[in-house]
Amino acid sequence: MSQATAKVNREVQAFLQDLKGKTIDHVFFVACGGSSAIMYPSKYVFDRESKSINSDLYSANEFIQRNPVQLGEKSLVILCSHSGNTPETVKAAAFARGKGALTIAMTFKPESPLAQEAQYVAQYDWGDEALAINTNYGVLYQIVFGTLQVLENNTKFEQAIEGLDQLQAVYEKALKQEADNAKQFAKAHEKESIIYTMASGANYGVAYSYSICILMEMQWIHSHAIHAGEYFHGPFEIIDESVPFIILLGLDETRPLEERALTFSKKYGKKLTVLDAASYDFTAIDDSVKGYLAPLVLNRVLRSYADELAEARNHPLSHRRYMWKVEY
């Protein structure tokens, strides 16, 4: 067992062991909301790395109803639900199994219905004590880079796992560096009724998650995650000095799109919050995977921005009016 492999989640190790010799030509990333958003960077990885495996990402009910013809015995379906209770995702696991697909579920609750429905289950850690490599993002990348190594001899597995292993230190340094900025952001935005987010490439899912889960769901602030490349083909007409934007700059190949969007926004907007992964200390991470790991750091830093915003607005992140409270 390589040093990197030894750092991989035991359940993921067992899955990867069984994957050897199997034929997989399509990976489907299937989840809802925040659990779906963590999968966007993995689709980016597959697009850039996989010579023969196609990949698609769908919200769980869309996946079931869309019913892709190519879903079948050569498919791997990667699912995620924090509680393991999300009805759409549980149903999607059963649906995929019914089509003969190989299924692996990620969840915080290994005894949950989702864990029962999928053939493989990988539990992840959660909360302030969890190490980066063991969180949902970390475990998903273990599955993704492990799958690419097993099925295609992709060579970035070691760098990715070692990078994940170093990531907690990157988080901690970045959080310290951004602590004052997070407070300033919160103070500056406590009265705002709309905040846009923007990113591209590997980072778009982080913007999406912040928009729909943090701002809309947990703060009841209007939002929309704009794709930095699409910005100039419609959305940019909305910006002026009164409209707040959070702009993410990652380290992947689409960074020029994010930079262009920032340059324009600086000219015509005023309420800009910029998180730039290039300002964080990635020296311990191999160059070949920096772009893939940047969204995880941006996401972690943005979480501290959410904590501060919730406090400044006196609106706890756990507060809901409909979710888990009414029928839907």
Added chain:
Amino acid sequence: MSQATAKVNREVQAFLQDLKGKTIDHVFFVACGGSSAIMYPSKYVFDRESKSINSDLYSANEFIQRNPVQLGEKSLVILCSHSGNTPETVKAAAFARGKGALTIAMTFKPESPLAQEAQYVAQYDWGDEALAINTNYGVLYQIVFGTLQVLENNTKFEQAIEGLDQLQAVYEKALKQEADNAKQFAKAHEKESIIYTMASGANYGVAYSYSICILMEMQWIHSHAIHAGEYFHGPFEIIDESVPFIILLGLDETRPLEERALTFSKKYGKKLTVLDAASYDFTAIDDSVKGYLAPLVLNRVLRSYADELAEARNHPLSHRRYMWKVEY
């Protein structure tokens, strides 16, 4: 030549003729903004119909920078730009050709740079005089269903082309039916600063287009196209009696997602505008393609809602502050 084939755009016919015998395993839909949005239903068609061809849809610059490994000699890249001048899309055509891919460009301007860069060009019609089958949506479906027929003997080509041929009549009846509703929508929303749109499946791109092109770009109204399945995993916390939503109901397999989103929204929201394709007269369209054609009708009807909104707000749809006016 079949009756259906005779109705196909001459340039598309020539492309389909040349496509015979070629090996294509991946289709990339590449454009920006509104021209990208028209491609979302085509990705839905490929997912549901294609046994062996994978498909992806990217904003043009994202496509170039993401640089998918699988882009190559067995790829078909379908591009679109109304002016044929969109720099990102022109560059994407050159990029794809450089990878050995087969390229076909759709444009209103057949002498444009995009038309020069792509191997095949299909001109579409535009404006109030254009027949549905000859518009951007119509020509794209000719390419899509033609490609599926040529490469995979898919049997829905005749129904799709005949359906497109009947679509103008569906548009006209639906527009009459909705004329008063469009005026009421405009009056009710003339002072709104944010309007959400929502849909799923084949219709999501229509919601996206309305959000980024009509509301944000042409009316400077805040917006976000919410996926009806994702709604319950974050975004629905934003709705209350003060927040306007446009909810689309299509005829494709994901309709239950849209219906569920509507049911919830009716309970907690008040400013709802519902466009239901089931209320339009689709009797002339074959059942097998109704779901695929519904977004085209919804899009056409929504355009009349945009015209009325622009008039009520005294903000012409052609009015811009940045696009084509400043450097970006």
